[in-house]
Amino acid sequence: MSRPAPQQSDAKPLATADKPFVDVAAGLVLCRDGKLLLAQRPEGKPWSGWWELPGGKIESGETPLQALGRELKEELDIDVTCATPWVTYTHEYPKTIVRLAFCRVTEWDGTPRGAEGQALAWVDPQAPMPIGPLLPATLPPLRWIQLPDRYLVTQIGSAHNLPAWLDKLAGALASGVRLVQFRERDTDMDATTLHSALRQVVALCHAHGARCLVNSTHPAAWRHEADGVHYRAIDARQQAVILQESAASSDASHGEPGTGLIGVSVHDEADMRAARLLSADFVVLGHVRETPSHPGAAGMGWDEFARRAARAGLPVFAIGGLSSADLGEARRHSAHGIAGIRGLLSGR
Numbered sequence: 001m002s003r004p005a006p007q008q009s010d011a012k013p014l015a016t017a018d019k020p021f022v023d024v025a026a027g028l029v030l031c032r033d034g035k036l037l038l039a040q041r042p043e044g045k046p047w048s049g050w051w052e053l054p055g056g057k058i059e060s061g062e063t064p065l066q067a068l069g070r071e072l073k074e075e076l077d078i079d080v081t082c083a084t085p086w087v088t089y090t091h092e093y094p095k096t097i098v099r100l101a102f103c104r105v106t107e108w109d110g111t112p113r114g115a116e117g118q119a120l121a122w123v124d125p126q127a128p129m130p131i132g133p134l135l136p137a138t139l140p141p142l143r144w145i146q147l148p149d150r151y152l153v154t155q156i157g158s159a160h161n162l163p164a165w166l167d168k169l170a171g172a173l174a175s176g177v178r179l180v181q182f183r184e185r186d187t188d189m190d191a192t193t194l195h196s197a198l199r200q201v202v203a204l205c206h207a208h209g210a211r212c213l214v215n216s217t218h219p220a221a222w223r224h225e226a227d228g229v230h231y232r233a234i235d236a237r238q239q240a241v242i243l244q245e246s247a248a249s250s251d252a253s254h255g256e257p258g259t260g261l262i263g264v265s266v267h268d269e270a271d272m273r274a275a276r277l278l279s280a281d282f283v284v285l286g287h288v289r290e291t292p293s294h295p296g297a298a299g300m301g302w303d304e305f306a307r308r309a310a311r312a313g314l315p316v317f318a319i320g321g322l323s324s325a326d327l328g329e330a331r332r333h334s335a336h337g338i339a340g341i342r343g344l345l346s347g348r
C-alpha cells in the first residue's frame with residue numbers, strides 16, 4: 001500500500017482568499033453484508049462520470065447528519081434511520097477547498113435507487129474497486145473504512161505471564177479482534193525476551209489474519225517484523241519535525257514512505273497535526289474514562305472526545321476504560337472504533 005500525501009488540517013478552513021470553501025456531508029452507506037454504496041456523478045455536474053460517496057453540500061443551519069439525511073432522500077430515495085458522524089476531512093482541489101463530513105449510515109427505510117439518474121454500485125470496501133475513477137477526496141475514506149473496529153494494546157508485563165497472556169490474545173482474536181499494538185512499557189523482560197514475545201504475538205496475529213503494530217518505544221528495527229508502527233505522541237512530533245526538515249533540505253532519506261500501517265496516540269491539536277504530517281492511518285485519542293493506567297485522572301468524557309475527534313481529519317480510536325460494549329457509544333461520538341488493554345482482552 002503506498003502512503004498518500006499528508007492531508008490538510010481539518011481544524012479550520014484554509015485561508016485561501018481566491019478559492020471557495022464548501023462544506024459537504026457524504027455517507028458511507030453500509031449494508032449488513034459489509035458492502036458499501038458508491039454513486040456516479042451525473043451529467044452536468046463538475047467531475048461528472050467520477051464515482052463518489054452519496055451526499056452533497058451542507059445548507060445553512062443544517063448539521064452534517066441533517067444535510068446527509070436530506071441529500072440521501074433526494075439522491076437515493078431512502079430515509080436514513082441510523083447514521084453516525086465519522087471522519088471530517090479537508091481536501092484542496094485546484095478550484096475549491098472541500099470539507100467533507102463523512103458519516104456512517106447503517107440503517108435506512110427504502111431501497112436505494114439513483115433518483116437523479118446516477119448509476120449506483122455496491123462494492124466490497126476490503127477489495128479493489130473495479131468500477132472506475134473515484135473523486136480524489138473519496139479515496140481516503142475508502143481506505144479508512146477497511147480498518148478494524150477494535151484495537152487491542154498489549155500489557156504482558158513479565159515473561160512468566162506470556163503463555164497465559166497469549167491464550168487470552170487467542171481468545172480475543174477468535175472473537176474478531178484484527179488489530180493489535182505491541183506496547184510493553186512496564187515490563188521486566190530483557191530485550192531478547194521482549195523481542196521473542198513480539199515475534200510470538202505477531203505470529204499469533206497473522207495466524208488469525210490480524211495485524212500487529214509495534215509501539216515506537218521499542219527498537220525501530222522490530223517494526224519490519226510486524227505490520228507497522230504506533231507512535232507515542234512525543235515520537236510522532238519528533239518524527240514529523242525530521243520529516244519536515246528532510247523535505248526542506250530535499251533529503252529524502254528520512255522521508256521515505258513506508259508500506260506498513262501508522263498509528264499515532266494523540267491528545268491535542270499539535271499531536272493531530274503531527275499525525276497528519278506523517279500520513280498516519282489513524283489516531284488513538286483518550287482517555288475517555290478514568291482507567292487503571294491513569295489512576296486518579298478523570299477521563300475527558302464522550303462530548304469532549306467528540307469535539308477533539310472532529311478535528312483529527314483521520315479515523316479515531318477512543319481509548320480509556322472502554323470495552324466492546326462501548327462501541328456504539330463511541331461511534332455516536334465520531335469514533336471509528338475503540339482501543340483498549342483490559343477491556344478488549346477479556347472479551348467484555
Ligand SMILES: Nc1nc2c([nH]c(=O)n2[C@@H]2O[C@H](COP(=O)(O)OP(=O)(O)OP(=O)(O)O)[C@@H](O)[C@H]2O)c(=O)[nH]1
Binds near residue numbers: 024053057100138
Ligand atoms: N457527495 C460527495 N461529494 C464529494 C465527494 N468527494 C468529493 O470531493 N466531493 C466534493 O464535494 C462537493 C459536493 O458537491 P455536490 O455538487 O455533489 O453537492 P450537491 O449535491 O449539493 O450539488 P448541487 O450543488 O448541484 O446542488 C463537490 O465539490 C465534490 O467534488 C464524495 O465522496 N461525495
